[in-house]
Amino acid sequence: MNFLMDNKNNILSSSGNFSKGLSPLDFVVFDISEFNQKNEKNYSLEIKGKKYKVDVKKIKTSEELYHINISSEQKDFYKNIFKESILAIATHRMIFDEKGQPVDYIFTDINEEFKNLTGLNSDVLGKTVLETLPETEKFWIKKYGEIVKTGKSERFQNYSVAFDKWFDVFVFKNQKDFFTTVFRDITEEKKTRDDLAYTKDFLDNIISSMPSMLIGIDKDYKINEWNVKASEITGIPEEKALGKDLRDIIESHIIQNALTSCDKENSVVKMDRVKGLINGRNDLILEVLIYKLDENIKDGYVLILSDISERIHLQEMMIQNEKMISVGGLAAGMAHEINNPISGILQGVQNIKRRLSPDFAKNIAAAERFDIDLIKLNDFLDDRKIDLFLDGIEESGFRAANIISNMLQFSGKSAGERKQIILKELIERVYELASNEFDLSKKVDFKKIQVDMSKVEEDIMLHCVDTEIEQVLLNLVINAAHAVFSHRKDDGRINFITKRKDDKIFIEVEDNGPGIDETLKTRIFEPFFTTKEAGEGTGLGLSVSYFIIKEHHGGDIYVSTGEMEGTRFTIILPGGRKNGK
Numbered sequence: 167m168n169f170l171m172d173n174k175n176n177i178l179s180s181s182g183n184f185s186k187g188l189s190p191l192d193f194v195v196f197d198i199s200e201f202n203q204k205n206e207k208n209y210s211l212e213i214k215g216k217k218y219k220v221d222v223k224k225i226k227t228s229e230e231l232y233h234i235n236i237s238s239e240q241k242d243f244y245k246n247i248f249k250e251s252i253l254a255i256a257t258h259r260m261i262f263d264e265k266g267q268p269v270d271y272i273f274t275d276i277n278e279e280f281k282n283l284t285g286l287n288s289d290v291l292g293k294t295v296l297e298t299l300p301e302t303e304k305f306w307i308k309k310y311g312e313i314v315k316t317g318k319s320e321r322f323q324n325y326s327v328a329f330d331k332w333f334d335v336f337v338f339k340n341q342k343d344f345f346t347t348v349f350r351d352i353t354e355e356k357k358t359r360d361d362l363a364y365t366k367d368f369l370d371n372i373i374s375s376m377p378s379m380l381i382g383i384d385k386d387y388k389i390n391e392w393n394v395k396a397s398e399i400t401g402i403p404e405e406k407a408l409g410k411d412l413r414d415i416i417e418s419h420i421i422q423n424a425l426t427s428c429d430k431e432n433s434v435v436k437m438d439r440v441k442g443l444i445n446g447r448n449d450l451i452l453e454v455l456i457y458k459l460d461e462n463i464k465d466g467y468v469l470i471l472s473d474i475s476e477r478i479h480l481q482e483m484m485i486q487n488e489k490m491i492s493v494g495g496l497a498a499g500m501a502h503e504i505n506n507p508i509s510g511i512l513q514g515v516q517n518i519k520r521r522l523s524p525d526f527a528k529n530i531a532a533a534e535r536f537d538i539d540l541i542k543l544n545d546f547l548d549d550r551k552i553d554l555f556l557d558g559i560e561e562s563g564f565r566a567a568n569i570i571s572n573m574l575q576f577s578g579k580s581a582g583e584r585k586q587i588i589l590k591e592l593i594e595r596v597y598e599l600a601s602n603e604f605d606l607s608k609k610v611d612f613k614k615i616q617v618d619m620s621k622v623e624e625d626i627m628l629h630c631v632d633t634e635i636e637q638v639l640l641n642l643v644i645n646a647a648h649a650v651f652s653h654r655k656d657d658g659r660i661n662f663i664t665k666r667k668d669d670k671i672f673i674e675v676e677d678n679g680p681g682i683d684e685t686l687k688t689r690i691f692e693p694f695f696t697t698k699e700a701g702e703g704t705g706l707g708l709s710v711s712y713f714i715i716k717e718h719h720g721g722d723i724y725v726s727t728g729e730m731e732g733t734r735f736t737i738i739l740p741g742g743r744k745n746g747k
């Protein structure tokens with residue numbers, strides 16, 4: 167057993183007999199002062215459970231040691247391992263205070279790479295770390311202290327202020343308070359790793375925050391990228407989508423064709439207004455962009471699917487609005503023009519009827535002057551059905567006047583005064599009115615239709631011209647009842663639903679009638695558009711409703727297919743409040 171000692175004689179490192187299975191990692195390092203203090207001749211030392219007797223007198227310096235006990239090959243070998251290691255290696259002795267807390271440590275040996283890496287040299291040997299590098303963080307001393315105390319080796323990465331570097335450090339205990347650190351500089355590596363992680367996070371963020379679906383597939387259509395929007399729209403979470411065949415999720419022939427042309431022309435394929443592409447989502451209108459990835463890096467394709475339903479809907483609404491405003495303006499202008507002659511006709515008929523009546527003294531006197539019997543004249547009118555013609559003129563006049571008063575609503579000005587009302591009460595009133603209206607009609611048995619108002623919220627207040635909103639809802643119910651009754655006789659249903667979101671009020675009227683053909687959806691709001699037989703509907707109901715909601719109340723009205731597969735009209739009105747607020 168021999169020991170290694172530095173030239174200053176206060177540090178002693180030792181090596182067991184290597185040939186007996188000890189490695190340089192078993193170097194034992196201790197302070198010679200211990201021997202001096204103990205003043206013993208023999209000192210017993212334990213390495214790896216084996217006891218070695220140490221003859222203090224025979225303690226050699228490191229230089230001597232290499233010459234004495236190790237064969238020259240072994241000497242070179244271990245010297246090289248320590249000296250020439252590409253890793254920085256240093257041995258230290260931990261200093262504990264009286265409470266047993268680690269407070270500092272002494273450099274006991276350092277190799278070449280340690281010098282290169284830290285810029286320190288052999289002068290540090292025998293000195294403590296805080297003496298040499300006062301800015302050393304407590305972390306290092308504490309960490310090494312624990313390792314020395316527990317004897318458990320550890321590998322960790324940490325930043326050192328003293329060197330302004332990141333280190334990957336392996337630390338193990340030697341003997342007593344001594345420990346060895348083996349480390350390398352990972353500052354660059356860590357920066358690259360951090361940059362890479364940042365770039366990855368950044369890219370992930372871009373992909374997941376994209377307002378469009380982004381799907382990546384390999385050349386066999388297996389999905390390898392599936393962003394948040396894709397999960398949202400398809401309802402399929404990322405973990406379920408990854409690895410699946412895209413054709414199981416997306417209408418295959420459209421994609422197949424697109425991918426083929428993408429392959430052939432090696433270009434970006436763009437498809438506008440694609441419908442029914444995603445299984446189970448027939449309501450979506452998508453814009454599709456497909457491009458091929460660079461084969462040299464990764465084979466596959468990227469698909470970007472953007473939901474443009476809202477945009478298309480808005481565009482259609484804008485066109486609709488333009489059309490309605492011009493048609494409405496025309497209708498309102500015409501209504502003004504026709505109003506006067508119609509009034510003339512109505513007044514004329516009413517005057518004729520009044521002046522022929524035997525109930526007025528003035529008529530009787532005038533008749534006498536011409537020697538006419540008024541009673542007989544009335545019998546004649548009756549016999550020749552002239553009074554019926556007059557009634558007919560009057561009735562037609564009233565109908566025309568009614569149409570005109572509806573058309574005058576298109577002029578943009580609202581007739582009524584705005585009030586704060588409770589929406590539920592208004593809807594109940596509309597239901598009453600509809601029941602009365604249908605009581606007289608033989609075409610629709612309103613009692614047979616189940617009207618559900620359970621989803622009408624109790625406490626929604628609305629600031630509106632109540633008579634106008636009543637007119638709109640009445641028209642919607644009447645339309646719904648007609649549609650439902652034309653379609654089914656017994657299980658007709660109409661649902662009223664109201665909701666409040668932020669400060670908007672949503673009113674929905676939904677039926678289980680035949681629904682409205684897609685091609686007619688934009689036309690139903692036009693004035694005079696009706697599918698009802700002549701005399702049964704003027705086709706003004708929805709156009710008047712449209713103007714009342716959009717022009718008079720600054721809201722919105724649109725039609726869609728409801729949950730009952732029939733028709734759903736949705737009205738959105740601004741400025742809603744909760745009752746009592």
Ligand SMILES: Nc1ncnc2c1ncn2[C@@H]1O[C@H](COP(=O)(O)OP(=O)(O)OP(=O)(O)O)[C@@H](O)[C@H]1O
Nearest residue numbers: 645646649690696697698703704705706707708733
């Ligand atoms: N709930 C519905 N289900 C099916 N079709 C409907 C529904 N509501 C309206 N429609 C269609 O829209 C057309 C226009 O409706 P609108 O209320 O403007 O006029 P109308 O009901 O025909 O006549 P008016 O209301 O003037 O008596 C109707 O003729 C009908 O074809």
Ligand SMILES: [Mg+2]
Nearest residue numbers: 641645707708
């Ligand atoms: Mg109608």
